[in-house]
Amino acid sequence: MIRWLAAVLAFGLSAPGALAGPQVKTAPSIEAVDASRSGELVVHALAGLPAILIFDFPSLAQQGEMFNRVVALAERGKAPRDRILSADELAALISSLGKTPSTFSMGNDFAVGELARFFNLARQGRMDLNGQEAALRDFLMENGLASLKDDVLQAMEPERVVLSIPQAQPMGERDGVPIGAALRSTILRHEMGHGEYYANREYAEYCRRFWADVMTEAERNAFIGFLGRKHYDGNNRELMINEAQAYLIHTPDPAAFNAGMVGLPPAAVQGLRDAFWAGRPPTTLSRSNLFH
Known part of the structure; x- marks a missing residue:
């Protein structure tokens, strides 16, 4: 742990904060993931599909805090491809698209190599990470998916896939955005399609x-x-x-x-x-x- 902490500090990004790392649980099937409810962030490792990890968020807001800047970098047409947006720039982009931080992306899919690139660009641009982004970086390093070498975060398994989905929630809870069981299933199926494309x-x-x-x-x-x-x-x-x-x-x-x-x-x-x-x-x- 001391060696890992020293590597994080040497990387020049924000030191690990108070956010606890997500639990990793093995799910026997996609159906089991779809049916699960926890009220907290859980990472599902699928039995039989080891290349895919599914981050299962209790709210769209928490999902957005972790992944919205990665979404902007990797996917959105109005965002630059060679640098990370600041918090103010991200807020302006989201507003210009008629979205909110919770609805900027309902689900996400990234190869670990893309995530490593995000963190390297953040360091190069001296861009501070928020707590959820730092937790994601720490998760990748703690679980052997990325490693710091020569001041660069390298993806150890660049084609491993990180997906994210929101848990079901009624209107008025957390984000004010209703996520019914059917919509959760739709998001999960869509993101699993991306997962297979990567893996x-x-x-x-x-x-x-x-x-x-x-x-x-x-x-x-x-x-x-x-x-x-x-x-x-x-x-x-x-x-x-x-x-x-x-x-x-x-x-x-x-x-x-x-x-x-x-x-x-x-x-x-x-x-x-x-x-x-x-x-x-x-x-x-x-x-x-x-x-x-």
Whole structure:
């Protein structure tokens, strides 16, 4: 512990604060994660899917405090890609998009390599971390996912995946944003689609081929437009493919994604889904009841 603390202090970021690290619990299935309720931050390690860790937050506000600046760096079109936003800049960005810190992102997905890059840019820019961000950094180091080498935080397992979801909560609790059981399931399924894209190279390559060879230019542009309206960076091709597969294949809830949102006929969207599955994608998630 002393060696780890010295490394954190040498890294030049905020020293570990009073925030306790999240508990890591092994979940036997995705369904078990979906059904769990704790009222505190828990990290689920999925049995059979060791590459994926799911941060399960008691509130959207706490989730946002930990991940909103990472979201801005990695995904949002109006944010810079080479530096970390200050707290004031982040607040201005969120407001300009008509969001709040709690609704900036309902769920998240990052490869550990992306998180390491965030912390290295924060150090280079002499940007202080908030308590939740520091807790995330500490978690990565304590659990062997990242290590300090030559003053750089290096991802020891860069393709390990960190997902985040909110726990169910009624209107008026914590954030004033209702999260019902159905919405929690929708967010979890969507984020698990991202998890497989990061963790399963064969699946990711299948999605890239589907984007390039099966989807028409008009269909790709429709998804790029849809994602742009949701403030994703349309110039990031890999992000477009990852988000397109997550919405098309892993977001069947019509309240969260439907043909009208993407600007395509319903038959065209269903045709894309049918074509995706007809190609027999190398996915492990289809074995879960949550995905039927």
